[in-house]
Amino acid sequence: MKRQFDDVQLGSIELFCLAAETGSFTAAALEAGVTPAAVSRTISRLEERLGVRLFVRTTRSIRLTEGGRCYYEHCRQALTQLIEAEREVMGKQLEPAGTLRISLPTTYGHHRILPLLPGFRARYPKIRVDVHLGNRNIDFVSEGYDIAIRVRAQPDSTLIARHLEDAALVLVAAPAYLDRAGVPQSLDDLAQHECIQFELPSSGRRISWLFRTADGLREIFAEGGYCCSEDVLGGVTLARHGAGLFQAYRFSVEKELADGSLMEVLPEYRGASRPFTLLYPHNRYVPLRVRAFIDYLVEQQRRWQGSD
Structure with missing residues (x-):
């Protein structure tokens, strides 16, 4: 096989x-142990060799171009294969390592995933976990995430989707609110109550409430004087302090x-x-750290389902 790359090009x-992955020449330089100027020169030489602009640069940030995104996806997969090959040859195939970057919805993160991470790291101490808590949609390539968990995930041919659970919904209120406003006796009564809303950050649309009736699922767009966005737990806090349902x-x-x-x-x-x-991204070779985390989550499903 004719040699295509030298050590400098691989670097x-x-x-x-x-x-x-870091979205910054400075951050990349810090992680690689070189200067930001060296990273900038390296990228410029790579762009000249390819004849393609890889990044859109501003004074404060960088982002991948369409060509850069395509090139990154192939390069990341190739580097992952090289790392996996070295680990297998060196007998380290059973030792997942590296940084795992996860994006989680706030509520699911606090109540489902974060409590599991100490156990995960006890099992895999060589994996460092970086967690993003938020409800916006993330870009796996430009933001460098390995895994995301989302509710109502949209179909995407570039991603593998694995169902975790159907999380049960419950309508709640503080005793003080119910003493003041009365207890609803039917779904129609909700129109007369203070109903705390949550707004989806991706669309700005207020989400509906869902109820199971004898005729099937019923969707209600309740109204009220409170609306939260970004963090669903804000609605729980408001309800706990008597703001409404x-x-x-x-x-x-x-x-x-x-x-x-x-x-x-209304139970x-x-x-x-x-x-x-x-x-997670649809790559042929999934990094060991990602595989380990997925397997760990699957183990927890039985416990979640048993407690709900």
Whole structure:
């Protein structure tokens, strides 16, 4: 086989991937132990060799061009294969290592995933975990994430989607609110109550409330004087302090239901849920750290399902 790359070119590809993943020449330089100027010169030489502009540069940030994104996806996969090959040859195939970057919705992150991470790292101490908590859609390539968990994930041929659970919904309110405003007796009564809303950050649309009735699933767009965005737990806090009714995931209010600071309302209409999905890039070779985390989550599903 004719040699296509020298050591300098392979190093340039690694620096390019670091810059793409960190979104900064400075951050890439810090991780690689070189100067930002060296990273900038390396990227410029790589762009000249390819005849393609890889990054759009501003004074404050960089982002991949369409060509840069395509090049990154291929380079990242190739480097991953090289790393996996070295680990296998060196007998380290059973020792996942490196940085795992995860993006989680706030509520699911706090109540489902974050409590699991100490156990995960105890099993795999060579894996460092970086967690992003937020409800916006992320870009796996430009932002360098390995895994994301989302509710109502949209179909995407570049991603593998794995169903985690259908999280049960529950309508709750504080005893003080129910003493003041009365207890709803039917779904139609919700129109007369203060209903705390949550706004989707991706679309600005307020999400509906879902209820299971004898005729099937019923969707209600309730109204009220409170609306939260970004963090669903804001609605739980408002409800706990008597602001009104709020529909939450049952796993996020189990403690409050147990201690009486929140009460379930209209329990005869429970049974609705929303799905949570694990997403990761559709690469032929999945890094060991990603495989390890996916397998670990799958182990936890039985416990989640048994507790709900």
